[in-house]
Amino acid sequence: DLAGDGADLMTFRGAVGRFVLPWNTSVSPCMWPGVTCASNRVVSLRLPGSGLIGQIPEGTIGNLSNLQTLSLRFNALSGPLPSDLARCKELRNLYLQGNRFSGEIPAFLSSLSSLVRLNLAENNFSGVIPLALNNLTRLGTLYLESNHLSGEIPELDLPNLVQFNVSFNRLNGSVPSKLRDKPANSFLGMSLCGGPLGLCPGEISPAAAPTGALPSGSGSKLSGAAIAGIVIGTIAVFLILLVILFLLCRKKGKAGAAKSVEAKPPEVEVALRDVGIVDGFGTNGVAPATKVAASSAPAAALAAKKQLAFFGNGPKVYDLEDLLRASAEVLGKGTFGTTYKAVLETGMMVAVKRLRDANTPEKEFREKIDAIGAMNHPNLVPLQAYYHSKDEKLLVYDYMPMGSLSSLLHGNRGSGRTPLSWEIRTSIAMAAARGIEYIHSTSPTASHGNIKSSNILLTSSSEARVSDHGLAHLVGLSATSNRAAGYRAPEVTDTRRVSQKADVYSFGVLLLELLTGKAPAQALLNEEGVDLPRWVQSVVHEEWTSEVFDMELLRYQSVEEEMAELLQLGVNCTAQYPDQRPTMSMVVAKIEELQRSSVEVSKE
Numbered sequence: 001d002l003a004g005d006g007a008d009l010m011t012f013r014g015a016v017g018r019f020v021l022p023w024n025t026s027v028s029p030c031m032w033p034g035v036t037c038a039s040n041r042v043v044s045l046r047l048p049g050s051g052l053i054g055q056i057p058e059g060t061i062g063n064l065s066n067l068q069t070l071s072l073r074f075n076a077l078s079g080p081l082p083s084d085l086a087r088c089k090e091l092r093n094l095y096l097q098g099n100r101f102s103g104e105i106p107a108f109l110s111s112l113s114s115l116v117r118l119n120l121a122e123n124n125f126s127g128v129i130p131l132a133l134n135n136l137t138r139l140g141t142l143y144l145e146s147n148h149l150s151g152e153i154p155e156l157d158l159p160n161l162v163q164f165n166v167s168f169n170r171l172n173g174s175v176p177s178k179l180r181d182k183p184a185n186s187f188l189g190m191s192l193c194g195g196p197l198g199l200c201p202g203e204i205s206p207a208a209a210p211t212g213a214l215p216s217g218s219g220s221k222l223s224g225a226a227i228a229g230i231v232i233g234t235i236a237v238f239l240i241l242l243v244i245l246f247l248l249c250r251k252k253g254k255a256g257a258a259k260s261v262e263a264k265p266p267e268v269e270v271a272l273r274d275v276g277i278v279d280g281f282g283t284n285g286v287a288p289a290t291k292v293a294a295s296s297a298p299a300a301a302l303a304a305k306k307q308l309a310f311f312g313n314g315p316k317v318y319d320l321e322d323l324l325r326a327s328a329e330v331l332g333k334g335t336f337g338t339t340y341k342a343v344l345e346t347g348m349m350v351a352v353k354r355l356r357d358a359n360t361p362e363k364e365f366r367e368k369i370d371a372i373g374a375m376n377h378p379n380l381v382p383l384q385a386y387y388h389s390k391d392e393k394l395l396v397y398d399y400m401p402m403g404s405l406s407s408l409l410h411g412n413r414g415s416g417r418t419p420l421s422w423e424i425r426t427s428i429a430m431a432a433a434r435g436i437e438y439i440h441s442t443s444p445t446a447s448h449g450n451i452k453s454s455n456i457l458l459t460s461s462s463e464a465r466v467s468d469h470g471l472a473h474l475v476g477l478s479a480t481s482n483r484a485a486g487y488r489a490p491e492v493t494d495t496r497r498v499s500q501k502a503d504v505y506s507f508g509v510l511l512l513e514l515l516t517g518k519a520p521a522q523a524l525l526n527e528e529g530v531d532l533p534r535w536v537q538s539v540v541h542e543e544w545t546s547e548v549f550d551m552e553l554l555r556y557q558s559v560e561e562e563m564a565e566l567l568q569l570g571v572n573c574t575a576q577y578p579d580q581r582p583t584m585s586m587v588v589a590k591i592e593e594l595q596r597s598s599v600e601v602s603k604e
């Protein structure tokens with residue numbers, strides 16, 4: 001049980017990390033840095049580069065029988081591996097690279113049949129590579145480089161092996177047939193032969209073999225005319241493809257422009273007032289394509305009487321009249337109404353949200369909006385001002401020029417796309433988590449109520465900020481607001497009563513979205529999306545395969561553990577029962593830890 005796991009971990013700490021592991025027995029082991037639990041057992045222990053030193057005793061980690069991931073890479077651990085590690089039958093990932101482990105590669109490793117990743121590189125292991133590793137039929141990664149292994153490489157036949165390296169050992173002989181598709185840099189620093197390393201002495205090249213299946217040059221020489229035909233044909237096909245591509249791009253460009261969230265300025269400039277705001281002409285719809293009649297005199301008089309209410313002590317650089325004169329462009333239509341980008345005559349840009357169906361009584365509205373306006377945090381989109389009348393409610397926010405995380409992740413997946421790096425993704429996760437943590441810190445019942453990727457907006461320097469805070473409570477989300485469906489915690493039946501733990505659930509979905517690149521159910525207009533928590537868990541249940549991650553993250557091999565941990569955090573946040581989910585403060589602490597460890601890895 002968990003208490004037993006905790007005691008074993010403390011013994012482990014006493015032996016190899018007494019002064020470096022800040023584990024506190026007054027809290028659950030699941031809260032200790034590096035420890036992850038599931039179903040009340042420790043399932044992963046990740047202590048990369050933590051200053052651990054010495055030999056791991058028996059009866060410590062070996063007792064963690066539910067362990068799936070053990071990462072002790074880049075420490076100063078030495079001696080043989082404890083033999084009771086053989087009892088960790090659930091182990092999938094074993095990262096021990098960069099230590100001083102010695103002795104033979106233990107035979108028991110071959111009995112850990114769940115292993116998917118095994119990394120023993122950069123240690124002092126000696127002896128031969130055991131043939132019994134062939135029992136590990138799920139193995140996808142086998143890294144053994146920079147040890148003192150000797151003898152020939154055995155006939156390894158691992159159907160799922162993708163990553164393989166035995167460089168810089170003392171191996172000899174030839175590369176076994178089933179490993180000949182691996183690149184030459186899997187076998188560096190030794191005098192091996194065969195496969196990618198060239199022919200072994202006495203070996204005949206398959207191409208030179210008289211009955212070789214591959215066509216060899218001399219027998220099938222092409223005539224000059226045939227070659228010319230092929231060249232001309234290829235060029236013609238290429239040109240046709242180019243024309244098709246060009247036509248497709250043009251078509252897509254046109255369609256995209258109509259749909260785009262970050263729409264181009266409309267051809268005919270429309271003032272905010274012209275969409276019917278304040279003077280009551282409009283229907284809260286999309287900006288008309290052509291300029292509509294100038295506002296009527298009564299409307300102007302109304303506007304003159306009414307004023308914007310500003311928050312904060314900064315200079316009030318515009319008034320309602322300036323705002324109504326600003327040129328407007330629809331950014332999108334959301335749950336609460338339509339949002340416009342307004343460019344004031346001074347060139348200042350703001351986002352104006354025109355609330356739909358906001359028939360909250362004035363007093364209550366003002367109280368709630370004052371509370372929203374008083375929120376001040378670097379990871380929240382600041383509410384600058386608001387306007388309230390019986391028929392019209394406007395909220396004026398800072399304009400976020402880089403748009404939303406949703407459009408960044410799912411918009412423009414074509415060739416012109418700039419991939420979202422691991423660093424940007426983690427910093428967005430960090431910023432969003434801090435924004436939500438701040439909201440939760442304002443009162444024990446305070447929540448955002450509508451966390452999703454279209455409500456995470458980015459500043460010009462790609463810093464993320466949470467938007468729409470407080471609106472779910474101000475206006476009340478309609479149960480039919482489907483775009484939030486994929487983010488909604490299972491226990492939420494009344495969308496006005498959203499708890500902090502429901503925000504954690506939505507944030508978990510957002511994390512999974514960031515890592516997989518997939519949109520949750522109904523998050524995108526006209527697209528299906530997937531039930532992300534269920535999908536991730538089904539893939540992960542099979543194996544921690546890289547398939548679950550966004551293709552754009554696959555090049556960040558060095559931080560694959562951090563990625564897996566962030567994914568696990570997303571899974572934990574989307575636990576079915578609210579009290580099994582972490583708090584936002586715990587989430588923030590975990591992401592901070594992962595960010596630190598990513599930076600350390602990148603320095604290695």
Ligand SMILES: Nc1ncnc2c1ncn2[C@@H]1O[C@H](COP(=O)(O)OP(=O)(O)OP(=O)(O)O)[C@@H](O)[C@H]1O
Binds near residue numbers: 331335404
């Ligand atoms: N302050 C802002 N700066 C820049 N763009 C914004 C701003 N606020 C909203 N947007 C953009 O306007 C679009 C519409 O936003 P809006 O908040 O009205 O709807 P939503 O986020 O799609 O859904 P919901 O209303 O449920 O939050 C969003 O896609 C977002 O990118």
